[in-house]
Amino acid sequence: MSTSKVATMHDAVADLVRNGDTVAIEGFTHLISFAAGHEIIRQRKRDLTLARLTPDLIYDQMIAGGVARKLIFSWLGNPGVGGLGSIRRRIETGEPAPLEVEEYSHFGMVGRYTAGAANLPFFPIRSYFESDLPVANPRIREIESPYGDGKIFAVPPLKPDVTIVHAQRADAAGNTQVWGLLGCQKEAAFAAERVIVVVEELVDEAVIRADPNRTIIPGLIVDAVVVEPFGAHPSYVQGAYDRDNRFYLDWDAITRDEAATQQWLRDWVYDLDGRAAYIDRLGAARIASLKPGSAPSGVVDYGDYR
């Protein structure tokens, strides 16, 4: 009844990410698909428009790898640590090439994905009043309430060509479940033309069907399921591993220096053939150090009705 969509990361990226695409790798601090970002660098995709609320280290690496011509975002930084050098250099100096930017607030970006997912021509939000953001970005527009009670603001739909999300688990048909922070992965996935789901664990359909309220993305809109344990490192997966904060701190020195950044890409992306080699290189001790204690959810009963 459901065909398997399980693919390797190489094949999923090769088949579904095309030069010139608008690509959204979403996940707000949680479940960031570094594995997919690295594969996009490795396959030397070009002229991408990268969309994401928080460009984070993964987009700094991708932009250093030369895959992008444009960035759509709402907060640019290494959270809790500092800046993203490769992106800042492109914006501040235009070197090695200019980077076009299209900028919103967090809620504006969430609204954009929501409008894209819901086939709405705009999404209204009560933000941007007296801010210079609508001046810097004329796609943020005023809209008059049809009830005569004043103006608010609108953002336009964002419909990525490809959305990529990392999740705790999915079945082979792409039915995907997440717990912990949900970010705006659901909206970004429904808004997209194509969807790649990368998971820690492939599970039987029965596991998904036993708890349907946890499903955030239905297989209906998923094109490929990639099984890539630890694929979100150095970000984290609730219940599976912690954020590798040492990496975020280390990145601060690397990203300030173009040569060091390129060397890092060679060592950790170009010279490796995939995620397994990356994990191997990271080492078992480091992986083990990120394992949390256990905090089980408890069980609820859906009831068997026949």
Added chain:
Amino acid sequence: MSTSKVATMHDAVADLVRNGDTVAIEGFTHLISFAAGHEIIRQRKRDLTLARLTPDLIYDQMIAGGVARKLIFSWLGNPGVGGLGSIRRRIETGEPAPLEVEEYSHFGMVGRYTAGAANLPFFPIRSYFESDLPVANPRIREIESPYGDGKIFAVPPLKPDVTIVHAQRADAAGNTQVWGLLGCQKEAAFAAERVIVVVEELVDEAVIRADPNRTIIPGLIVDAVVVEPFGAHPSYVQGAYDRDNRFYLDWDAITRDEAATQQWLRDWVYDLDGRAAYIDRLGAARIASLKPGSAPSGVVDYGDYR
């Protein structure tokens, strides 16, 4: 740290539902708080505006009980069975008193609660084109996209004075969890000035905190928690009991006849002092017949991070 909000149904309704209020008892086929509706009838509240997507048996009973002057809704019927006589008589004949109606589609009602919850002056939906609904209800308005790509429709915010929802469980602070159909209880609760949560089971805060993704309403917006097992009968509670379909079928004959309806209200509402007496009258055998088999959700691990 959190004060208990646990109250009896009598006190919650006496304190929080006032004559003239707009009241929303939400729950789409699932988790309908018949217990709260009956208490509102018993306390002879008057001049209420009743809002609900599907008025259902409970609003038929409340309107027969004379509590309402107006109905805001999107689908009027006894689902899968037939009509709602008390409401239809009020609309068709104006007897015993006219009933004002304000009518939307389901998505329009959901959009109204959403705008109310999100402090938006309107909610945009791609519906109502070429329908007579905006003619019948001028509060459904056209709105022009600020991106020059045409018109869609808007519905105005709905902010009930009181929203009442039934749920599987809550803690004493009102943190409320639901599984199975979610309807639009979350939106209706966030949109309201006051919120009453009626639960099958009062649980320790630790049960809620063990699975925070299941929380649909935070205690922050809850004014009273009423513990009322089987309080949703004859509707159902996922995992706890089934819909009592015999009651829905029986209601079809009762609601066609004003005298039979008033007799039913005497027997099952006015002459009883609360829900416990109703359940007692229903009988243990009938209650037992509604118990489903078991279908456990499985457990997920949130991880203990320190």
Added chain:
Amino acid sequence: MSAGAREPGPSAASATAFSKSEMMIVAAARELAGQRVCFVGVGLPNIAVNLAQRTVAPGLELVYEAGVFGARPARLPLSIGDPTIVTGATAVVSMYELFSFYLQGGLVDVGFLGAAQIDRRGNINTTVIGPYDHPTTRLPGSGGACEIAINARQVFVIMRQSARSFVEKIDFRTSPGNLGGAEQAERIRREGGWLGRGPSVVVTDLGIWHFGDDGEMRLDWLHPGATLKDVRSTIGWEPRIAADLATTPAPTATELRLIREELDPGGVYTK
């Protein structure tokens, strides 16, 4: 079963007696062959879709407006919010999400509607008989029908035929069909950014109607036992009849067994 792919006459199994409602449900279920995602309404659509999932469309994904995607009901759901559609489903979501992302987002291939009144172009009334402010009969209203008619890729209608239901002019247009004709409807759909292409089939207790290029319904199949006289006496306009009108293959033994034993053992919908 499209008009272009007609089967030979009734099989041997059709010798079994069946009711008009059973024929209607079977015919509606067969129309779902090849469809992927179906938005299920209460009542007759519910049983037709559940029959299709057990026969011609085993891969059919059922969407219930109550917030369920990929339902696998273990029994015939008593309502569109029956707990049996939740247990074992692929996803359970809020109604906001169901209507926003699944329906309005364009993921529903077929929306299945009932109607109290329909006109020759598939415009539907489920709101009132008589004037809106002083109705002679107050009907249930839109529910999700108005948005299904606009946003589902195509719309199937299932309803019994009668002079009161198949009318020249509906009293209230709850859900748009082909409006005043296909040309006008297509222009308005394009300008309004609708994802739906409107009604494609109406299945009744007498036959199966498809919509022609001009947006008017045409009788392509007549159910066994029904006559053109029955059709004309239960319709408020001069109906268009296909030149190659054929007889709907009768329900098979399997279809009847599924309805009678699994889906509606009480005969609530199929009497």
Added chain:
Amino acid sequence: MSAGAREPGPSAASATAFSKSEMMIVAAARELAGQRVCFVGVGLPNIAVNLAQRTVAPGLELVYEAGVFGARPARLPLSIGDPTIVTGATAVVSMYELFSFYLQGGLVDVGFLGAAQIDRRGNINTTVIGPYDHPTTRLPGSGGACEIAINARQVFVIMRQSARSFVEKIDFRTSPGNLGGAEQAERIRREGGWLGRGPSVVVTDLGIWHFGDDGEMRLDWLHPGATLKDVRSTIGWEPRIAADLATTPAPTATELRLIREELDPGGVYTK
């Protein structure tokens, strides 16, 4: 600690040495006494709010824009999306829901912001230094700050003072404060239906500023060890100083222990 409810001078415990950052965090935490729901930003706000929850505001509910309400972090969260804010929280929701229902819906009492530049009326820049199209320094941007400034009931700012950050004119207004003055700001808030009343306090490494009736900030408290000369040399306008300027009570031993042993043992924020 409001300007109208001043405590006596430093307690005995304040003899302990402390850094300017520690004083700033402690002062910010104390301002949260009596508040119920706080929207927590990354960095300094994060540690200040976590300190407040352990001292003056044990009932404080923490809202993280990542989608958490009622967090009970077991350790200082490394980022606003740290898994420790999820485990044991009251509710975890999508960002759509967090921004729509909690923030825009008016449930947040205090939004806590940082800033790269601020002007005398609390207008904030976190976007660029220099022109937007060719910035000399590209800053992180709004994140949720723009909507927090408009929708949180009041806004607290925490930032270090310097001639580059406390400026006569900010290069880009990311998040509105009291605009050109309180009168204009109040009119615009009313007309726009804002639920927020704007900035109420700015806590720096030198002192505590509150906003006067005309919407301009006024130094009410000077931290121990800081001088008015320090204040004037780190600000781009002639600052307004309270006639009854007082000295901020120094951090208590308990506050310092919580910061050093529990919240920031590595000294990342408090060096």
